[in-house]
Amino acid sequence: MASITLQNVIKRYGSGKAANQVIHGVNAEIADGEFIVIVGPSGCGKSTLLRMVAGLEEISDGQISIGPRVVNDLEPSERDIAMVFQNYALYPHMSVFDNMAYGLKIAKVPLEEIKARVDKAAKILEIGPFLQRKPRELSGGQRQRVAMGRAIVRQPQVFLFDEPLSNLDAKLRAQTRLEIQKLHRELGITSLFVTHDQVEAMTLAQRMMVMNGGVMEQFGTPEEVYNRPATTFVAGFMGSPPMNLLKDAPGAPPATIVGVRPEHLDISPSGWALQVEAVEMLGAERLTYGRWQHGSADELVIIRTEESHTAAELGSTICVTPRPDKIHHFDAATGKRKDNTV
Incomplete structure (x- = not known):
């Protein structure tokens, strides 16, 4: 596990006068084991910020550190992170077990350890009975748990979630939120979770970044953000109905x-x-x-x-x-x- 530090992180597309800056100098200190939610409307830069932490987007300026290492120039595979996406990205021809074990097999982890890790993750996520099924035989919620299980077995320093609940119906979203909370309590791994849903943000976050137009408008606990919004944008965005x-x-x-x-x-x-x-x-x-x-x-x-x-x-x-x-x-x-x- 590790802390994450963002120092004046900037993202531009293009160069010179034609450059389009989409992230405007984000600064944040995320403690080891914290669960941070990045929340904001579509197009605010939240997924771009997450992808820069993951190494899937280059940083135009500033610095990102995971633990003591500056990771600006490291490949995603070198950052010791695991990512869960909106689409489950499961291999349809593989069983649940093989989907969860695939990354470990590529890394040449011993078979006994692979089985132990997969069994432990399956128990935490309550998908043990489904290990021999194919993804098409699972519900949407079960597929999302398999995707989370695939991340868990990696035993990374950081979890990155990019709107993982967007494809689920309202009841499953609520249920999966509880599972993610339980997962974090049990594993204690530093997590960044992107969502446009303020209910998800309020219920999951230990602290949250509220993004607007590439600017971090506020960074605080759900109570701080709700009770003392830093701007009219935060006041109007967080809360249903809004302030x-x-x-x-x-x-x-x-x-x-x-x-x-x-x-x-x-x-x-x-x-x-x-x-x-x-x-x-x-x-x-x-x-x-x-x-x-x-x-x-x-x-x-x-x-x-x-x-x-x-x-x-x-x-x-x-x-x-x-x-x-x-x-x-x-x-x-x-x-x-x-x-x-x-």
């Missing part, structure tokens, strides 16, 4: 965007007057969408309440009050958090 970001809110200093999460708005006798446009019932909770017109602003505000709360009628007017200790302030020009807020 309400309101311009020219009453009581706010000039050039300030006020942020408040839907669960931190309380329906009250007075306060911000909203005209109800839609109500969504989501089992144990309810989302109410209200139009707020104040001054020159016309904004949609989302309120999250428990299911037991009486539903507002469409077209009616309700009043809400933000909880004073849950209000966030951001600079309207830069989108960055102002330090004097929660």
Whole structure:
């Protein structure tokens, strides 16, 4: 196992004036054994960053270290990493056992050790009964576990996951998230996990990098990112539904965007007057969408309440009050958090 250090990592495609820079100076210290999630929308550079750690993309500038070694110029096979991709990339003509053992056979690991490693990984992933099956005889979730097993038997210093759950349905995604958490607890191997799904990020990460346009907007624990977002982008991206970001809110200093999460708005006798446009019932909770017109602003505000709360009628007017200790302030020009807020 090993730590990972990213020092001013930059990626450009092309050269000179025509160069397109897609990663803008990422810096991060990842401790030995940490599980880090790189999260952001499509095209933000998260997979490119992962592929640079893996050695599948060249680094334009900066430095990447795995443990004490600078790996900028090392081939992927020399970096002691194992990667799990979105597509399972299993050999269809091979059994599960042979798929998991293939890399070890190429490395000329003794057969007894290969069997021991494969059996141990199969037990951890609960795929022991399937070792003699072909991939076509497995479900999507089982195939993904085989792909993870193939990485485990390598006994690498670092695991790299590139959106490995994207091809699974919602139920299997949730189940596989639990399996990945269990796997990390048992093996303790340093891991980088790329996803565009903020639920995966919040549930899996010990710390997360939130990427936007090739820039790392925030690096922190899920609690830090959710409770103290560094920018309006992070505030709007992390959370479902997203944080309400309101311009020219009453009581706010000039050039300030006020942020408040839907669960931190309380329906009250007075306060911000909203005209109800839609109500969504989501089992144990309810989302109410209200139009707020104040001054020159016309904004949609989302309120999250428990299911037991009486539903507002469409077209009616309700009043809400933000909880004073849950209000966030951001600079309207830069989108960055102002330090004097929660």
